Amino acid sequence: MNTTRSGRPALTRPDGTALRVLVVDDDPDLAEVLTGALRYEGWQVRAAGDGAAALAAARELAPDAVVLDVMLPDMDGFTVLRRLHETQPEVCVLFLTARDAVEDRIAGLTAGGDDYVTKPFSLEEVVARLRGLLRRAGMARRPEPEEDPGLVVGDLVMDEDAREVTRAGELIELSPTEFELLRFLMRNPRRVLSKAQILDRVWSYDFGGRAHVVELYISYLRKKIDAGREPMIHTVRGAGYVLKPVAG
Amino acid sequence: MNTTRSGRPALTRPDGTALRVLVVDDDPDLAEVLTGALRYEGWQVRAAGDGAAALAAARELAPDAVVLDVMLPDMDGFTVLRRLHETQPEVCVLFLTARDAVEDRIAGLTAGGDDYVTKPFSLEEVVARLRGLLRRAGMARRPEPEEDPGLVVGDLVMDEDAREVTRAGELIELSPTEFELLRFLMRNPRRVLSKAQILDRVWSYDFGGRAHVVELYISYLRKKIDAGREPMIHTVRGAGYVLKPVAG
DNA sequence: CCCAGCTCTCAGGCGCCTCTGAGAAAGGGC
DNA sequence: GCCCTTTCTCAGAGGCGCCTGAGAGCTGGG
DSSP, rough: BOOOOOSSSSOOOSSSSBOEEEEOSHHHHHHHHHHHHHHHOOOOOEESHHHHHHHHHHHOOOOSSSHHHHHHHSSOOOHHHHHHHOOTOOOOOEEEEETSHHHHHHHHHHHSOOOEEESSSSHHHHHHHHHHHHHTOOOOOEEEEEEEEOETTTTEEEEETTTTEEEETTTEEEOOOHHHHHHHHHSTTSOOOOOOOOOOOOOTTTTSSSSSSHHHHHHHHHIIIITSOOOOOETTTTTTEEEOTTTT | OOOOOOOOOOOOEEEEEBBBEEEEOHHHHHHHHHHHHHHHHOOEEEEESSSHHHHHHHHHHHSSSEEEEOOOSSSSSHHHHHHHHOTTTTEEEEEEEEETHHHHHHHTTSSOOOOEEESOOOOOHHHHHHHHHHHHHHOOOOOSSOOOOOOOETTTTEEETTTTEETTTTEEEOHHHHHHHHHHHHTTTSOOOOOOHHHHHHHHHOOOTHHHHHHHHHHHIIIITTTSSSEEEEEEEETTEEEEOOOO
16 A cells, blocks of 8 residues: 555555656755655655646656646746646646736636645645545545545544544544644654754745744644643643544 | 574565665764664665755655655755755655754754654654555565564564553553663663674663663563563573563 | 734743752672 | 761752743735
8 A cells, every 4th residue: 555654645646656747946955845745745746847847747747737837937826737737637736826926817718627835835734625626626536545534643633624623522622723733733643753853844935034933823723622621732741742542 | 485683574665675774974883873773674765965865866766765864964854855856856854953942943853654753763763654654655565465563473463553551451651761672672682782782782772771661661561571470581601681572 | 194913032930850969778798 | 886988868059951032034915
């Protein structure tokens, strides 16, 4: 079976082979980081630096999804999309765009089932969106044929689509950052995650601050999730934090 | 079968051949120490002193992993990483970085499956991180095809990911130094380890103190692991300490 | 334009971790 | 049994990691 580098079972194609993703961004550093994060999900990834290279790579790779920067040196991201759809109408696209960019045009294009994230983004967000896209497009399935249980750790349950979290059936309200932090923890239960690791995944790639914010948000999460209950979030001094079901 | 110099079965490639590691550091002493420690694991190791040499060596060696100093005389560690991934997308990277250096820059670098340790580090830590990286990347397997049992000595069990230690099912809380010391002992069961050996492996390479700390930490470990039970940690007078399962 | 929620910085403080030194205990040679 | 060496134990100082509260900057909605 295909697995992610963290040992979790990977999201795969319906036939069980690795999903193929093409990353298109002219910033080599950003492309590198994205490529690494998607490979970490157990997917087969290729990168391209401009529209022409992207189209060439797409013909060769036949990707299931494309992560596409809207601003490319040689051609518009939308042009790339149109050309892509000519040969591969099934492909999903996740746009990367600047916050103040023309969101109207994005909105129009994403009507077709595609999605977008605004720069600067966190890797957790990109991966989550991509997983959502692929799942909705029917291009991916969970490795287990049984129904997808979603994210469940002990009596803690997260519904990613509804953005709802409950513990012991009780609804818990979370801010966006709290939600992403908890998602990352829940995707890696019983595993100690260092503050640097958390920072890399949950905060934007251009975040300049110190790892202290992680402590802060962990304390917020504890107040909401562990308040008055048996704690699930544990500090491992000198190492990081770990989320565990109460009995374990 | 491939074995470590200590006689332990080595972590190998899936095909059973020796794992290949490239060490890149401009400090020859440090590179030497690292090279020795990794060879001791039964791996095939080469060293390079700068980025250009690293890239050349990587093309020749085709390493599974690279231990890479972030500060190199000729080029940035991140640049080396990107160039490496151009030709060898599967390679794992373990960064070495100064603690007080701009850790922000490391943020994002480790976004893929990669990892880093801060100087000064202990050899146990470097080896453990590297083993973790290779294991998660699916590049390594235990020599026995049966599933990896992790670290088990008698009724003493260590889960490195969760950073949990149990004896006879009972959870034992350990400080970071205690944890690393025990890991070293458990990786070398039934083998007498001298205080000097332990100091070299578990404490940072720049530690100035004397071997007395080893005695002290052994006594801490005994209180937590052997307390009220049949002892597993034994003193071999004039030679060192040895960890043995109770019946053996 | 004001208000509310979110995010992040700063600084204080507590508690654990690490290491030192001195003295007690144990082991081995004679 | 005596003495020397090695090892163990204890107490404490210092440092650092982590947690928390207060508040400032920002943003989006009313």
